[in-house]
Amino acid sequence: MGEVFALRNVSYTYPTGQEALLDISMKVMEGEILGIVGPNGAGKSTLLMLLDALIPPTSGEIFFRGIRLNDKLRDRKFMYEFRKKVSLVFQDPDVQLFSSTVRKDIAFGPEHLGLNPAELERRIDETLKVFRIEHLAQRHPYNLSYGEKRKAAIATVYPIGSDVILLDEPTSNLDLRSRREVIGLMKEFEDEGKTVVVSSHDLDLILEVASRVYVLNRRIIAEGDPWSVLSDEELLERNDMEVPKLIEIKKLKEELMNLAHAIQR
Numbered sequence: 001m002g003e004v005f006a007l008r009n010v011s012y013t014y015p016t017g018q019e020a021l022l023d024i025s026m027k028v029m030e031g032e033i034l035g036i037v038g039p040n041g042a043g044k045s046t047l048l049m050l051l052d053a054l055i056p057p058t059s060g061e062i063f064f065r066g067i068r069l070n071d072k073l074r075d076r077k078f079m080y081e082f083r084k085k086v087s088l089v090f091q092d093p094d095v096q097l098f099s100s101t102v103r104k105d106i107a108f109g110p111e112h113l114g115l116n117p118a119e120l121e122r123r124i125d126e127t128l129k130v131f132r133i134e135h136l137a138q139r140h141p142y143n144l145s146y147g148e149k150r151k152a153a154i155a156t157v158y159p160i161g162s163d164v165i166l167l168d169e170p171t172s173n174l175d176l177r178s179r180r181e182v183i184g185l186m187k188e189f190e191d192e193g194k195t196v197v198v199s200s201h202d203l204d205l206i207l208e209v210a211s212r213v214y215v216l217n218r219r220i221i222a223e224g225d226p227w228s229v230l231s232d233e234e235l236l237e238r239n240d241m242e243v244p245k246l247i248e249i250k251k252l253k254e255e256l257m258n259l260a261h262a263i264q265r
């Protein structure tokens with residue numbers, strides 16, 4: 001399988017002098033759900049903004065399907081095509097939602113694709129249905145619950161039809177039910193063959209959805225299969241992260257099994 005993104009020795013320093021990312025080398029493969037975990041301030045949001053070509057790296061190189069992105073940020077024709085292929089859902093849904101109704105927010109992306117009006121309407125209706133938010137279509141985003149805002153924010157990228165979706169902390173501040181729904185949406189993206197990069201400090205989320213994970217704390221600390229990387233308690237503690245519940249449960253089960261074996265003997 002090919003690479004969607006390749007980063008080579010990428011660093012990013014904000015204009016304030018704040019160093020956010022140091023010497024990041026990583027890959028995003030076609031069709032995978034890739035998790036990026038790390039404590040607050042680790043640089044997760046900055047990394048997603050680099051992948052979305054909203055900011056250029058201070059040093060190092062970023063490639064999108066083999067094309068060097070560094071030189072392309074001001075290339076309007078390239079960026080128009082790039083924006084169709086890659087969509088970022090911001091951490092804060094209030095950044096994503098700015099129209100007077102949810103329907104208008106969902107229409108905003110595909111309106112720029114030059115579709116005929118019937119196709120545009122079809123895509124909007126389909127999105128409302130897939131995300132089960134038909135009842136929110138005429139509501140003002142400002143008046144939605146946080147969970148509803150989140151779903152609406154993720155929904156805005158669906159009708160664009162991008163095959164690469166970048167999700168920044170999609171489940172933070174969600175109740176259990178909304179969290180389950182957002183996980184369902186990610187699996188939906190996966191079933192459609194899309195590439196998903198999801199940042200989170202919710203390690204249980206990553207265990208549930210991701211096929212690979214990077215642990216980020218300014219630098220890349222670890223990379224690999226989520227169940228092995230995220231069961232390294234020492235690594236998590238050193239980087240201010242808690243052991244995920246799913247790992248604790250797995251360990252408890254193993255201990256119980258061992259106990260049962262010992263009793264049988």
Ligand SMILES: Nc1ncnc2c1ncn2[C@@H]1O[C@H](COP(=O)(O)OP(=O)(O)O)[C@@H](O)[C@H]1O
Pocket residue numbers: 014015016018019020038039040041042043044045046047
């Ligand atoms: N606009 C900005 N200007 C200056 N520093 C910033 C800005 N945004 C983020 N930072 C800093 O960059 C670092 C990484 O932030 P961020 O990427 O938001 O981390 P995370 O998403 O993992 O919490 C932090 O130290 C943060 O304070």
Ligand SMILES: [Mg+2]
Pocket residue numbers: 044045046091168169
């Ligand atoms: Mg963030």
